[in-house]
Amino acid sequence: MCSEIKQIQQQLAKFAAERDWEQFHSPKNLAMALSGEMGELTEIFQWLTTEQSKHLPAAKKAHLEEEIADVLMYLVRLADKCDVDIMAACQKKLYKNEQKYPIDKCFGNAKKYNEL
Amino acid sequence: MCSEIKQIQQQLAKFAAERDWEQFHSPKNLAMALSGEMGELTEIFQWLTTEQSKHLPAAKKAHLEEEIADVLMYLVRLADKCDVDIMAACQKKLYKNEQKYPIDKCFGNAKKYNEL
């Protein structure tokens, strides 16, 4: 397990315990909080063109950094609470995606695997 | 930067390049894809009680691992494309949260900082 992710999980556990917030951190609630933060991240890009999204001005970039951090922190907190090894899960999914999206079938084509 | 996250970013960059998918991976599109995956993660918990969410049966847990992986992968891909150091952003936000949520003001209280 990535030691920096483990460190964040420990910092978040301590942060919650110090504030007696454990009571709020059920997986269900953490999924909702994650969802709320996702909305804030999406909002940054909603009126931008594709091209503008590739060249964010400094203020928007700083805002994006915060929202990426918020999403990551709730995600690793949820993984911690549900005993999910987040890195192992990624490698497993990467492998599965290789099978679902063979290069010859989906080169240059963004169709979902069940539409290929 | 966490070497396991850097590794995932490289694997995702290779996966996209091999399939000529770079054209689809603007930050705007990646934010939307992240949003789509968030919906799938939320769905796992929507009808569960708080208590049930703490004790997921094996099938739901396996499904959760996949969705956590999907969200993380799009998140680190977006960070990569926008040149965001995801770990530094987390440490910065953790520090900011310490200021926004002083223990004495929010012990046992889930109010948002602007409602304290």
Added chain:
Amino acid sequence: MCSEIKQIQQQLAKFAAERDWEQFHSPKNLAMALSGEMGELTEIFQWLTTEQSKHLPAAKKAHLEEEIADVLMYLVRLADKCDVDIMAACQKKLYKNEQKYPIDKCFGNAKKYNEL
């Protein structure tokens, strides 16, 4: 088509035209804006228990009314832009749901139709 929904669509079209905002209201952008507002709605409930969510204090209820309005407005604006008859779509989906979820198969059971 519901005349009150048609009226909202006309008010929103006028609001956007007056501000030269048509340029931002592609279906893609409207879907993202809808997503952003969804996050704000979810946030209202994230730390509440199921029981608390049934008895919202006045301030939270007022906030919920605003977020429900925001989501509805972007939804009917998206339907308008994509030429979707929103009421006809609902009746069609209600009928489809009756087929997907026969009473005898899913009484008291929240499983998704493909898990029944």
Added chain:
Amino acid sequence: MCSEIKQIQQQLAKFAAERDWEQFHSPKNLAMALSGEMGELTEIFQWLTTEQSKHLPAAKKAHLEEEIADVLMYLVRLADKCDVDIMAACQKKLYKNEQKYPIDKCFGNAKKYNEL
């Protein structure tokens, strides 16, 4: 209140009661379900360009109709459960938006009101 929306609310209440699903329909759960459906709607547009989103092929349009219906149904169900007059809420918010976004200040400019 729009009689077609009232009709949908009654159909949904009957659908839930017939299946003994009332137990799952707390506002908290409905907000999560709404969130899940939002993800499915977003997914339709994620890899499309802005231009492509304006000219959806028949299959994608049919899919969009279903997802718009799903989002609307959970939204009006949530409004019903929380005793929110959805149409009155929209008119109130439209008025508030007129104040937040005066034409002379935001003509051709998509900035959020607190950035104007």
